[in-house]
Amino acid sequence: MKANRKESSPALAKGQLWSTAKGHIKIVELGKMLVHYKMLKDLNQLRRTQISRIDIMEGFLKTVSGHSN
Numbered sequence: 552m553k554a555n556r557k558e559s560s561p562a563l564a565k566g567q568l569w570s571t572a573k574g575h576i577k578i579v580e581l582g583k584m585l586v587h588y589k590m591l592k593d594l595n596q597l598r599r600t601q602i603s604r605i606d607i608m609e610g611f612l613k614t615v616s617g618h619s620n
Contacts (some may be wrong), residue, residue, distance in 0.1 A: 563605065563612075569593075571615040581605070 567578040573592070579600050580587035584606045589598045606615055 563602065569612055569615065576612070 560613050562574060563578055565578055569576040575591045575594060577589045578580050578586060579589060582605075584605060586605050587600050587602055588602055588608065589600055591598055596608075
């Protein structure tokens with residue numbers, strides 16, 4: 552029997568704010584397969600919500616710098 556082991560990946564949660572070189576990514580909602588997020592240059596900016604698969608977002612966040620609160 553194979554154990555279902557994942558590589559260590561960023562843990563996503565609703566309300567998280569990730570810092571990137573070009574701004575911030577705010578996690579708005581998290582489902583079983585999809586993540587709803589906003590890409591912000593300024594934290595006070597209003598932007599539309601975008602959707603991506605969780606595994607794609609985790610892969611992207613592995614390549615960017617640190618995690619903020």
